[in-house]
Amino acid sequence: MSSSATPWYIKGILYVALPAACIAALYLSIPGEVALARTAGWSEHYAPAMPICLSVYALSAGAIATYRRKMSLPGQVTALVGSLMALLLAMAAQSISHLIAQDYMGTSAALVVAVSCVPPLTIAHLVHMAETPTAVKTASQEIAELRDMNQALMTALVAAESRSLTSHASHVLVEVERLSETVEGLSEEAQEITEEIETSLKEETAPRPRRKALALTREKVEEVRRSLTAKGEKPTVEKVCGALGISQATYYRHLSAA
Structure with missing residues (x-):
């Protein structure tokens, strides 16, 4: 079964061989870079700083360029160019110092x-590379900001939804109140209609006034007939009912009962 664990010898190379090689390379670069600094005019007191300026600068620029490329950070191109320039300067310093030491060439104004421009250029580029990452956010910072943005967005959405629900609820309450008023009005109208119907039914089913029933006797009818005859009119049922103020059906019903 295959395993993704790093073999022990690879770990040894990464943690032992590579640092040892870098230290050895820096150590070997010291004499030539110190000699070049002396040739350019630096004194014995300042010349030993040239290896740090060139070799450590090349190492730093290469590491920064690799890190930015791996993390997809801005400033990858300038870091890569700087690391290549630092490497070329370190190589040129070694070559030129050795050529001078072996009398293949001599010093010159150029x-x-x-060589005098190396320190300020190194400082300028290192400051540039050191300044750019400060403006870059780490992954944890971006996650925290995204979390805050998500929470703010959720809060805004919940607030907007709450306002919308509150508005809908207010409209529903207004509609319910209006419908309640309408129902109450219809109930009152229905009650009035019911009362009117009950009153009408009571009037229709109520017995006829006893006044007319009692007054409608044979004597009353005869009196009306005599009155009509005295006036020279024929005492028909129609005229008798007209004089009494009753219908013919009432006349026949009460007359037969009497």
Whole structure:
């Protein structure tokens, strides 16, 4: 079964061999870079700083360029260019110092100017590379900001939804109140109609006034007939009912009962 664990010898190379090689390379670069600094005019007191300026600068620029490329951070191109320039300067310093030491070439004004420009250029580029990452957010910071943005967005959505629900609830309450008023009005109208119907039914089912029933006797009818005859009119049922103020059906019903 295959395993993804790093073999022990690879770990040894990463944690032992590589640092040892870097230290050895820096150590070997010291004499040539110190000699080049002396050739350019630096004294014995300042010349030993040249290896740090060139070799450590090349190492730092390469590490920063690799880290930015791996993390997809801005400033990858400038860091890569700087690391290549630092490597070229370190290589050139070694080569030139050895050529001078072996009498293959001598110093010149151009060489002095070029070597004298190394420290300020190194400082400028290192400051540039050191300044850019400060503006870059770490993954934890971005996650925290995204979490805060998510919470703020959820809060805003909940607030907006709450306002919408509150508005809908207010409209529903207003509609319910209006419907309640309408129902109450209809109930009152229905009650009035019911009362009117009950009153009408009571009037229709109530017995006829006894006044007319009692007054409608044979004597009353005869009196009306005599009155009509005295006036020279024929005492028909129609005229008798008209004089009494009753219908013919009432006349026949009460007359037969009497």
